[in-house]
Amino acid sequence: MKLIFTLSLFFTSLSFATAQAVIETPPPNYIRTVIFQGPGDYSGVPVIRLGEPLVLKFDDIIGDEANYYYTIEHFNYDWSPSELLKNEYLEGFDNVRITDYENSFNTLQLYSHYQLEIPNEDTRALKVSGNYLLKIFNDKKELVFSRKFMVYEPLAQVEVAVRKARDVRFIQTQQIINFEVNSPDFIIRTPEESVWAVILQNNNLKTAIFNIRPQYHIGSTLVYKYDQLTSFWAGNEYLNFDSKDLRAATVKIRYIEVQDLYHHYLFKDAIRAFQPYTYNPDINGKFVVRNFQALDDDIEAGYVWTHFALETLEPFEAGEVHLYGEFNNFQLDDSTRLTFNPDTGLYETARLFKQGYYDYKYVFLRKDGILDEGFISGNFVSTENDYTVLVYYLPPGGRYTRIIGVGHATSLNITN
Missing domain, CATH: 2.60.40 (Immunoglobulin-like)
Structure with missing residues (x-):
């Protein structure tokens, strides 16, 4: 799937550059497993009906019970700030500390788990539909990360x-x-x-x-x-792995080592672009946190280093290979980039994941900045x-x- 944002045929309409004026701020490395969802959904970009609840969860793996605050901003279709005052789109107030947090229990990697539910006693309701941006700040008023969401009215x-x-x-x-x-x-x-x-x-x-x-x-x-x-x-369908049991290898996990944390080594993957299409049920890039031995997955699921390997035999000179999925909001960064190992003929990387079921695929980021999702996985109707x-x-x-x-x-x- 290509990263092309198609312009309208009507030249009087807003340009793509304007439509993307506000972009999400990705979280730093110590903020992990951001789950942002409406009622009954997987994590992703929430699209909720006016009046429905919204939930944000994330882990701080420093584990020092830091203070975090949130604000909510309303935007027009083109992601330019709307003319509405805060009290016109928000009942109650924001810029409030997130008070619902717990420390991890019985895990090798310590972390503090935070949860924000909207509406709450401070932010009682969103009053209008449209585009919104949720911002998370630390106690120094520095922006830590932000996520977009949409609210609709069922009028059509x-x-x-x-x-x-x-x-x-x-x-x-x-x-x-x-x-x-x-x-x-x-x-x-x-x-x-x-x-x-x-x-x-x-x-x-x-x-x-x-x-x-x-x-x-x-x-x-x-x-x-x-x-x-x-x-x-x-x-193409996403690949996946399941780490709900840290100590047991599954169909996808080749072997396990224990160092400072658990390390899961996946079986190597192959380029699928030239192979026949095979239906493989997936959850379209999303993920679910789970620990089959836990009573509360949010604070009892551990963190594990997951090792990936893609067999190519030769390196690609025209760009970079990355992991791709909702596990980090489809963001490409240093933690998703694979490095070619000439001794094995494999692109390799390791990334820290919270226990659970994850969809992922390999994508190719060209030197000109174009993301080619089908370069490695292929495109099949x-x-x-x-x-x-x-x-x-x-x-x-x-x-x-x-x-x-x-x-x-x-x-x-x-x-x-």
Whole structure:
């Protein structure tokens, strides 16, 4: 899947550079296992209905019970700050210390586990829909990390379909998203100028397609039947490992060593781009923390060094190989980069993970900054992917963009 944020065909619309004016701040190395979710979801970019709760969890592996504070900011569709004052989008107040924390129990790696639930007695409710940014600060008022989330109102129905590409060059490698927005009880005025749509693949905001305008409308229905404008590289199923038992090797774990912490050495992986597609059930890049011997996974799951190996025989000169997944919000950094070992012919790395079930894949970051998700894993139209469509609306005279509908689809139901 390529890192291309497609611009609208309408040149009066907002540019991609503007749409990404506010970016998330990744956490430092001592902040681990950030879980950000709505009700019943895996960790990822939360897309919640107005009034639903939101949960943030993270570990500080320094383990000194440091103080952390949070703020919430509201943004327009293009991630520029909205004109709303804080009391217009927030009932209660923020800039409050996170008081729900515990220290780890019976683990080799000590850590302090923090949990923030919204609403709470201080932040009682989010009052409007739209884009939000949750910021976490330390007691020196330094920004530690931030995460985006979206809140929607169910004012329109969004029907989403996944189709094969009409261009024969991409019919086996891309998936096309078509959708319709129907709002019989909610009047959308001048939709060509006031409605934008965003498509997320596997809940990954970093590879989303922004700024999609309706092609045409029939009555109260807006129709989006683009081909290349709403296309995604299909990718391949994620690989995975399960470390719920630190002392037992599984199908994926080759052997285990105990040093300062447990070390899990995975079986080596191979380049799949030129192999036939094989369906392998996954959770689309996400992860679940679990320790099968624990009563409370949040504080009893330990940390383990997980060792990865990718067999290539020769190094790639045109870029870098990285691990990729929701385990760090699809962020590429030094902890995800693999180094080629000429003695073994393998790209190798080790990364610290909290016990659990993790999806991951290998991706290629080219020297020009383009992320090529299919370079190592391949792109296969049969790959199962989840898609989410968000519909934004700025009413005439409105002071902020609302999210008026959300639709979902899976490529298991792909059609021609």
